[in-house]
Amino acid sequence: MTYTELGLVNTNEMFRDAIARNYAVPAFNFYNMETLQSILDAARITHSPVILAVSESALKYMGTDMLTGMIRGANISPDYKIALHLDHGTSFDACAHAIEIGFSSVMIDASKLPFDENAELSRRVAQHAHKYNVSVEAELGVLAGIEDENTQSDFSSYTNPADVEKFVNATGIDSLAIAIGTSHGAYKRKKEDEELRFDILADVATRLPGFPLVLHGASNIPQKLITTINEFGGQLSGARGIDEIQLRRATKMNICKINVDSDLRLGFTAAARKSLSENPENFNPREFLSVARQEMTKICIDEIRNIMGSEDKI
Numbered sequence: 001m002t003y004t005e006l007g008l009v010n011t012n013e014m015f016r017d018a019i020a021r022n023y024a025v026p027a028f029n030f031y032n033m034e035t036l037q038s039i040l041d042a043a044r045i046t047h048s049p050v051i052l053a054v055s056e057s058a059l060k061y062m063g064t065d066m067l068t069g070m071i072r073g074a075n076i077s078p079d080y081k082i083a084l085h086l087d088h089g090t091s092f093d094a095c096a097h098a099i100e101i102g103f104s105s106v107m108i109d110a111s112k113l114p115f116d117e118n119a120e121l122s123r124r125v126a127q128h129a130h131k132y133n134v135s136v137e138a139e140l141g142v143l144a145g146i147e148d149e150n151t152q153s154d155f156s157s158y159t160n161p162a163d164v165e166k167f168v169n170a171t172g173i174d175s176l177a178i179a180i181g182t183s184h185g186a187y188k189r190k191k192e193d194e195e196l197r198f199d200i201l202a203d204v205a206t207r208l209p210g211f212p213l214v215l216h217g218a219s220n221i222p223q224k225l226i227t228t229i230n231e232f233g234g235q236l237s238g239a240r241g242i243d244e245i246q247l248r249r250a251t252k253m254n255i256c257k258i259n260v261d262s263d264l265r266l267g268f269t270a271a272a273r274k275s276l277s278e279n280p281e282n283f284n285p286r287e288f289l290s291v292a293r294q295e296m297t298k299i300c301i302d303e304i305r306n307i308m309g310s311e312d313k314i
């Protein structure tokens, strides 16, 4: 199955336009029908390009046939500029498998390996993926937080700007994820006013003019969702994300893909908890799944408008 048969596009043209017009394409993670529908609804409503991100564990959760069946069933038109992207691929084989089943973009995340090993694996993946016109993201620097069940990391190390040109030239990748202080999950910040390392981002952008950069672990963690979750029985006190203003600033500095997973998880959970708690007699899952889906669509639309700047860009 090739991705064009599924109505998908790779990320190359998307990123060229995002760099030229100073916005970021959102990469929202999905793992079931409701998350997929809410992202696609938001893309259609806002006319925004969107990257559908699937982690290895999400792929395992859905199963290959169910995933491709859902994508086919979504009737995606190439006019909608939708990419299907493997998030945090951990091996050559994982990336090759994703390409085989119809992904239009893959990330090889060898960021915890020494520079030379990371570069060599990323180069091999890029060489393979480019035969199929699939775009490739790799990463330099390590984000803190749980990235995936296969790649748990408790420590972080910022990207060293002095490494980036050598890495991009050695690998032939199409975009580069960098570590400038974001982290995965809902507990990103100890204090309200912690700043991302814009000095590192500026240095990288100067060394790689016009080259697409990617921000992982960039959920905003809306406090109203945390309040709702805690009000209806959850325990997420202290959860804090990346400030909207800082994310918008990053989109003006060659960050052209911003990854968001936790915000949709929070939206889903907040809506489901509230609905179940307020309707104790309900035992029809479609009721709380519907409100959860609406809440996630709303979050995607808000972020497309207020963070990514990608509305009406297709």
Ligand code: G3H
Pocket: 029, 055, 056, 057, 058, 087, 088, 146, 147, 148, 149, 184, 261, 262
């Ligand atoms: O960055 C990683 C994503 O949040 C994926 O997480 O492996 O639990 O689906 P997951």
Ligand code: 13P
Pocket: 029, 087, 088, 183, 184, 185, 186, 215, 216, 217, 218, 219, 220, 259, 260, 261, 262, 263
């Ligand atoms: P968040 O945990 O901040 O949503 O990050 C998601 C991500 O980076 C997916 O690759």
Ligand code: ZN
Pocket: 088, 147, 184, 216, 217, 259
């Ligand atoms: Zn990530």
